[in-house]
Amino acid sequence: MDVKCCQLINFNIRGDHSGSLVALEKGDDFPFEIKRVYYIWGTEKDIIRGKHSHNQLEQVIVCVAGSCDFILDDGKMREQIHLSEPNQGLYLKHNIWREFTNFSPDCVIMVLASEHYDEADYIRDYNEFLRRTKK
DSSP, rough: BBBBSEEEEEOOEEEETEEEEOOEEETTTTTTOOOOOEEEOOOOOOOOOEEEESOOOEEEEEEESOEEEEEESSSSSSSEEEEEOOTTEEEEEESSSSEEEETTTOOOOEEEESSSOGGGGEEEOOHHHHHHHHH
């Protein structure tokens, strides 16, 4: 699925009778060089995480276990994406407001990022995000 504010990427599954494996390799699976990886787990069902945008950072987000919902906003359109497949990544470009919620009890999210952590890259105020997208 290609939509204005994101793209779902389906990763190849390798496996046999012993289980499944997804290998993510630089240059083959991502539109950017991976500089940081982190993961999130243990989040209560109705908590809302995220609530920010980035000036430059791009991400691929994989729900490696369980499920959750992403609410994405490019300043003109809002949409909700449900992630529940460990072989599918949600590619988010910069300047996309993201919130995620509706976590299953076993939800584990892995995030692969194009840049190292830099607080200056974050836009944490929604009104400021809207002002920047109107330019």
